[in-house]
Amino acid sequence: MSSSAVYEKVVRDSLERNKDSLNDISQDIWKNPEQKFEEFFAHSLLTDFLEHRGFTVARAYKQLKTAFRAEFQSANYKQGEDPTIAVLCEYDALPEIGHACGHNLIAEAGIATGLALQDLLKNATVANDKDRIEGRVVVMGTPAEEGGGGKVMLINEGAFKDIDFAMMVHPWGHNDLEPVVLGIDRCVVEYHGKAAHASCGPWEGVNALDAAVAVYQNVAMYRQQMKPNWRVHGIIVNGGAKPNIIPDLTVSNYYIRAQTQTDLACLKERILSIFSAAAKATGCTMKVEWEPNPYAGMMHSSTMSQLYKKFSAADDVVFPDQVPSFSGSTDMGNVSLEVPSIHPGFFIGKPFMIHTRDFEKLAGSPEAQKYTLVAAKSMALTCVELFTKPEVRDQARKEFEEKKKLFAG
Numbered sequence: 184m185s186s187s188a189v190y191e192k193v194v195r196d197s198l199e200r201n202k203d204s205l206n207d208i209s210q211d212i213w214k215n216p217e218q219k220f221e222e223f224f225a226h227s228l229l230t231d232f233l234e235h236r237g238f239t240v241a242r243a244y245k246q247l248k249t250a251f252r253a254e255f256q257s258a259n260y261k262q263g264e265d266p267t268i269a270v271l272c273e274y275d276a277l278p279e280i281g282h283a284c285g286h287n288l289i290a291e292a293g294i295a296t297g298l299a300l301q302d303l304l305k306n307a308t309v310a311n312d313k314d315r316i317e318g319r320v321v322v323m324g325t326p327a328e329e330g331g332g333g334k335v336m337l338i339n340e341g342a343f344k345d346i347d348f349a350m351m352v353h354p355w356g357h358n359d360l361e362p363v364v365l366g367i368d369r370c371v372v373e374y375h376g377k378a379a380h381a382s383c384g385p386w387e388g389v390n391a392l393d394a395a396v397a398v399y400q401n402v403a404m405y406r407q408q409m410k411p412n413w414r415v416h417g418i419i420v421n422g423g424a425k426p427n428i429i430p431d432l433t434v435s436n437y438y439i440r441a442q443t444q445t446d447l448a449c450l451k452e453r454i455l456s457i458f459s460a461a462a463k464a465t466g467c468t469m470k471v472e473w474e475p476n477p478y479a480g481m482m483h484s485s486t487m488s489q490l491y492k493k494f495s496a497a498d499d500v501v502f503p504d505q506v507p508s509f510s511g512s513t514d515m516g517n518v519s520l521e522v523p524s525i526h527p528g529f530f531i532g533k534p535f536m537i538h539t540r541d542f543e544k545l546a547g548s549p550e551a552q553k554y555t556l557v558a559a560k561s562m563a564l565t566c567v568e569l570f571t572k573p574e575v576r577d578q579a580r581k582e583f584e585e586k587k588k589l590f591a592g
Contacts, residue, residue: 254319375432391467
């Protein structure tokens with residue numbers, strides 16, 4: 184039996200042996216949804232499980248109470264010489280609709296991949312030294328993907344300094360090898376004017392609502408000139424107190440999205456000019472506050488994603504050439520600007536949109552697990568290629584550096 188066949192058998196045997204425990208993990212997280220930075224149940228469940236299985240576990244990793252790092256390395260691992268690969272877990276839920284983004288399945292896939300790689304790194308089945316796999320796997324628990332930017336915070340704390348490659352998968356309504364993931368910057372815009380009676384003396388007022396409406400209208404007009412992967416959407420959350428009072432304060436929220444950091448900076452500059460023009464036209468003063476931890480777009484490693492595609496095909500997974508553009512955002516994009524990374528979307532049985540009650544039910548259904556385990560198998564075998572083939576690692580790193588010049592500016 185060839186070494187690649189031996190590696191694949193170890194991975195498949197691991198997934199088969201652990202499938203019931205993995206399903207229990209997914210179901211427990213699904214039944215106990217926790218919102219961003221409050222994922223204490225999931226944190227304990229996952230870290231206790233990994234520690235019991237022989238991983239070295241750091242809880243509350245990098246000062247984030249619900250983050251963790253669990254690692255396992257081969258006996259002869261040499262830091263700085265042998266690769267370290269991070270497999271990322273998410274486990275936060277949405278308000279009201281629970282795990283309608285399927286993060287319970289992301290956690291299951293990450294743990295499953297970690298267990299399979301642990302079995303490989305034990306090198307118990309290799310016939311000779313040349314087939315040994317030397318390296319380290321890190322299962323990293325990343326909280327608060329739903330708007331909290333847990334991965335951004337971990338990056339800022341240096342969590343990826345010793346990581347060479349990173350990956351995760353996401354349940355979807357279809358298979359999508361390299362989903363279009365947009366970077367996002369969020370802001371709050373306040374306009375301050377002067378109150379006056381809207382009938383008796385409107386000329387005494389400075390209308391902050393006019394400024395907010397002018398922004399909304401000018402953004403709408405600018406959409407005609409936006410690139411296909413640019414998005415701007417906003418709402419007026421405070422438009423005044425009563426119709427007979429000229430509003431002296433309005434508050435609006437805006438989300439600005441683009442695929443590359445270069446495009447996002449360009450779009451952000453244009454939107455800021457629209458904000459400023461509204462203030463100047465109405466005589467209002469303006470205050471703009473940007474939320475911390477903006478998300479970057481996803482810069483996929485095609486070297487890695489093509490390996491993932493190859494291993495998925497063995498289980499009859501098909502990635503269509505044309506799929507609906509995702510155009511959402513995730514903090515995995517920030518990771519992809521730190522190290523070569525992938526974030527494939529995997530079909531879980533029905534073409535439902537994420538963030539819906541239908542998808543929430545599907546993410547907790549028995550049929551979702553078989554798709555999750557196939558995704559975990561493909562991740563594990565992609566890791567094997569990175570562990571065992573220096574030329575693949577070199578190709579992924581070269582691609583990363585070349586893409587980043589254009590992507591990040």
